[in-house]
Amino acid sequence: MQKKDLNKLDDHLWEIPKHYRPDMRVPARVYTSEKMLDHILQDRSLMQLLNVATLPGIRKYAIAMPDVHEGYGFPIGGVAAVDAQDGVISPGGIGYDINCGVRLLRANVTFDDVQPVLEKLSRSVAREVPSGTGRGGPLRLKRPDLDLVLREGAGRAVEMGYGDAEDLKHIESQGCLDGADPGAVSEQARERGHDQLGTIGSGNHFVEIDRIDEIYDTDTAEQYGLQRGGIVVQIHTGSRGLGHQVATDSIRVMTKAMPRYGIDLPDRELACAPLSSGEGRQYLRAMSAAANFAFANRQLITAAVRRAWKHQFPDDALSIVYDVAHNVAKVERYPDVGEVVVHRKGATRAFPGQPVLIPGSMGTASYLLLGEEKSMTDTFGSCCHGAGRMMSRTKARAEIRLEDLRGRLRSQGIVAEAGSSKGLVEEAPEAYKDIDAVVDVVARAGIARKIARFRPIGVVKG
Amino acid sequence: MYEVAQHIADVRLLVSAPSVEDLFRDAVRGMYAVMRGEPAPDARPVQRTITVEDSADRTALLVDFLNEVLHRTHVARELFDGVSFARFEEVSLQATLTGVAPAAFDEDVKAVTYHEADVVERENVWHTTLVFDI
Numbered sequence: 001m002q003k004k005d006l007n008k009l010d011d012h013l014w015e016i017p018k019h020y021r022p023d024m025r026v027p028a029r030v031y032t033s034e035k036m037l038d039h040i041l042q043d044r045s046l047m048q049l050l051n052v053a054t055l056p057g058i059r060k061y062a063i064a065m066p067d068v069h070e071g072y073g074f075p076i077g078g079v080a081a082v083d084a085q086d087g088v089i090s091p092g093g094i095g096y097d098i099n100c101g102v103r104l105l106r107a108n109v110t111f112d113d114v115q116p117v118l119e120k121l122s123r124s125v126a127r128e129v130p131s132g133t134g135r136g137g138p139l140r141l142k143r144p145d146l147d148l149v150l151r152e153g154a155g156r157a158v159e160m161g162y163g164d165a166e167d168l169k170h171i172e173s174q175g176c177l178d179g180a181d182p183g184a185v186s187e188q189a190r191e192r193g194h195d196q197l198g199t200i201g202s203g204n205h206f207v208e209i210d211r212i213d214e215i216y217d218t219d220t221a222e223q224y225g226l227q228r229g230g231i232v233v234q235i236h237t238g239s240r241g242l243g244h245q246v247a248t249d250s251i252r253v254m255t256k257a258m259p260r261y262g263i264d265l266p267d268r269e270l271a272c273a274p275l276s277s278g279e280g281r282q283y284l285r286a287m288s289a290a291a292n293f294a295f296a297n298r299q300l301i302t303a304a305v306r307r308a309w310k311h312q313f314p315d316d317a318l319s320i321v322y323d324v325a326h327n328v329a330k331v332e333r334y335p336d337v338g339e340v341v342v343h344r345k346g347a348t349r350a351f352p353g354q355p356v357l358i359p360g361s362m363g364t365a366s367y368l369l370l371g372e373e374k375s376m377t378d379t380f381g382s383c384c385h386g387a388g389r390m391m392s393r394t395k396a397r398a399e400i401r402l403e404d405l406r407g408r409l410r411s412q413g414i415v416a417e418a419g420s421s422k423g424l425v426e427e428a429p430e431a432y433k434d435i436d437a438v439v440d441v442v443a444r445a446g447i448a449r450k451i452a453r454f455r456p457i458g459v460v461k462g
Numbered sequence: 463m464y465e466v467a468q469h470i471a472d473v474r475l476l477v478s479a480p481s482v483e484d485l486f487r488d489a490v491r492g493m494y495a496v497m498r499g500e501p502a503p504d505a506r507p508v509q510r511t512i513t514v515e516d517s518a519d520r521t522a523l524l525v526d527f528l529n530e531v532l533h534r535t536h537v538a539r540e541l542f543d544g545v546s547f548a549r550f551e552e553v554s555l556q557a558t559l560t561g562v563a564p565a566a567f568d569e570d571v572k573a574v575t576y577h578e579a580d581v582v583e584r585e586n587v588w589h590t591t592l593v594f595d596i
Contacts, residue, residue, distance in 0.1 A: 072577030268576035
């Protein structure tokens, strides 16, 4: 695909018309600047977006956010709204890490308080929060206990003593998706998840201590208790092996079911079934249970970070600003299309007035945004979810030296605690797009506006 | 044989072999190569039997088989690089896996995807691409 194949609708929105490929049911839209579009065209993300535009029942357009990059099936940074009555649900449109998401905590201490003890604090967080591939957590849940987590999400973690009821008021869907059915989660998924609650895993997951370095909207920032020079903590993880297995199980089931429903798609990873079918309803119930596991996971990690915090600041308390998913499907209603299943894969819900958390890489800024009215008319209440990768892991390992990376982070005043040197290099800042440019696009498009910007000072990775 | 190729966010594995059974074996070895870390000092040999039934087709059989191997790897910390087939049919198989436990991991593979997977024969050589979610 070339730039000439896209129609420029305005400075931050481009469209690939429906007639570009005969199997497209709707056009595909890309939120991006012209400069970033040149880069997006270098991988297969837009071809994957065109495949999404072929889903039965898709409404209006398939959408790519400015952080879009090549994934498998859906591109990462993709949004699709599919008619809830006669459309499909596609597990590949949510991804393997169901309810991967970000939680933002606010401290009362300031950067001046934290800086002298930053290394100790980061080490303490790394000790308290289990991370890394295959690493188990503090609990080994028996079946009835796991069922309660799958059904009740973060609320169950609070009942178990990990936080308090106030926390739940500041989580998307209060930390629990309705309709979750533990019975829809396979034994294999249970086996993978029963000891992983309270762990961040590996890859791009992290716990990060940040300094608030810019406030764009003082009144709104104050409502969330944020001011320049303050400290926040981000937690980025999801449903771990349990969610991965739910997706694997469901894609297998739907791959076999599609011929029965007469569905033929250009990419097998888009495997889907009508939402009204047994397979579709079963997946939605299992996905909701896995999403609840992820909400509970971030709640346990919050408790671990709070313990670490107490070692250094016994009188301080970390409060939740917000917690939002960026890999999930939700049934939502919009005035122009009615009830739809909104698939967000590497995309964040951005309802008007809702906090939107956009984490950057370990050496660059992160943002707190607030959803705007235009998101409801233009993007099915959705926004970007991060910076978006632009360099492969293989290339990052080949081109970035660990000592150079550590040196650069140190020179920026950033302490990095990583279980794996390889993992640290793969997640280096230069492997990602310019997050400032990504956020500028969604702000200029009127999807969400900037409230505050954070800079990393302590990074804990698996 | 297999080759680890670039993918922006994940891992792409290119596999080719003289027979379809060898293709499946080399795919397991490729996944092992992506995941393995420094051997644990107490690592010991392990052997497991895995059965896959009723996949959608041959390509799905490979993806389903690798996901079964991956499940075993995650729940028992066992990494496998040896495969022998007791039964190998169009959409089902039974395999004995050999490897080591406890495994040390260098990379997490969350899942083996169907994206780009296509088991095909060209000029007497079997090929497929696999994308692993990392």
